Amino acid sequence: MSPEAGTGSPIGGTLPRPRSPATRDLGMRASLLFPDREVAERYYLPLIYTACRTCYSELEPQEIFDRATSGRVTTDKQQDLIRRVIESGHGSTIEHIVFTFAISGVTRTLSHQLVRHRAGVAFDQQSQRYLDYKRPSYMVPGTIADAPVEVRERYLAEMDESLAFYGEMLEAGIPGEDARFVMPNATRTNLIMTANLRSLIHMSGLRLCTMAQWEIRRLFQLIRHEIFTVSPFLGSFLAPKCVPLGYCDEDRNRDEHCPIRPHKDNVLAAWAEKRAAAKAKGREVPTL
Ligand SMILES: Cc1cc2nc3c(=O)[nH]c(=O)nc-3n(C[C@H](O)[C@H](O)[C@H](O)COP(=O)(O)OP(=O)(O)OC[C@H]3O[C@@H](n4cnc5c(N)ncnc54)[C@H](O)[C@@H]3O)c2cc1C
Structure with a gap:
């Protein structure tokens, strides 16, 4: 032992x-x-791209996948769509x-x-x-x-x-x-x-x-x-x-000892100040 x-x-x-x-x-x-690098490079991006693109295209998914794997759709273009879809929270596309x-x-x-x-x-x-x-x-x-x-x-x-x-x-x-x-x-x-x-x-x-x-x-x-x-x-x-969120939501970080992102209390306080200033200037502020 x-x-x-x-x-x-x-x-x-x-x-x-x-x-x-x-x-x-x-x-x-x-x-x-x-996967190894070869499989990841060859299939993973095209698979997610096909899942994303199928939602917005008249093309059949087989055709979309062919275009992605053959390079007719560039890697940059595939990555750009995938990034936007992930950032929008459409998570099923990355379950494949x-x-x-x-x-x-x-x-x-x-x-x-x-x-x-x-x-x-x-x-x-x-x-x-x-x-x-x-x-x-x-x-x-x-x-x-x-x-x-x-x-x-x-x-x-x-x-x-x-x-x-x-x-x-x-x-x-x-x-x-x-x-x-x-x-x-x-x-x-x-x-x-x-x-x-x-x-x-x-x-x-x-x-x-x-x-x-x-x-x-x-x-x-x-x-x-x-x-x-x-x-x-x-x-x-x-x-x-906190990185994709843009703020920290951890209760134990209200003192912001972890500085990666500001705590949501402080983000909301800054937002409340901005709202009050807008209201003071007579601007319409939408309410919930
Ligand atoms: C810092 C930290 C401290 C923790 N401390 C404790 C502790 O003291 N005691 C303790 O018991 N646990 C603790 N946990 C574990 C925590 O409560 C979760 O059980 C664990 O992190 C799994 O997270 P999850 O449920 O989001 O993830 P997953 O089970 O992977 O689920 C992913 C997501 O799917 C959805 N989901 C999954 N299952 C269901 C369902 N049945 N119904 C509805 N939606 C669902 C939810 O949106 C969920 O966020 C801690 C975790 C962390 C990160």
Whole structure:
């Protein structure tokens, strides 16, 4: 049993919060299994373009798809329409393409959050019931890796003890499905996740937000990176939700400590000021 965290940080000092989850090697991976770059370039843009264009064209979708895949409709033109349709919120057009990821070395803390997403996404996860682990491993969060030595060592001892007890119970004939009850949230797990682009954009909006838990945020940074490698255009739609919204709607950011976008309270206050000024000048202001 081993932490396999590879945090590499010196022990001691205070308990700092990691500034960015991307600065540590947490021993987790997300690899895009499908599509590869060739498939993404050849089919993904034309498929979305065909879905968008079919709504506004007398042409049959077969013809639209042929024009897109043969280059008779340029990539720029396809991207322009797709961008406008996505920004208008016509989400069904981007449900036609899917991305499949192998996700490994993440904790059960993360997977519990990840599988809360229900729409447009499928998961298969390593079973703690059917698998008798020979070497369960766990993650060490950065704050604990950087904690005073006695805190870190106590954490490592607790993890090792729980997982050693798990092994002892298996040896004593306790079924894996019951022995696993001693496994901590930090235990690592593996999943396969397939999601359509609409759900990936939605999940990324929530999970790339700085209010999200650091490990799942890190996972979506990796996912975003993977999609960029096959399609920078499609990858560019994966962003914290405040980016397309233009404002932050997170209650815990009313103080705007995250500066990516202004909080909606302040946007509405500025808007109210503008309305009052317009009214004072005798201009008609529409009401709800
Ligand atoms: C920062 C953060 C903190 C969180 N804290 C907690 C917490 O303390 N406790 C907790 O339990 N959870 C928590 N969650 C999980 C959260 O409540 C959601 O369950 C999770 O993010 C899945 O989001 P979703 O339902 O929008 O996504 P999905 O299930 O992926 O759904 C996508 C969208 O489809 C629509 N949709 C899906 N299913 C339905 C349906 N049945 N009916 C109508 N519309 C539907 C909705 O518009 C939804 O937004 C947290 C999430 C975040 C990002």
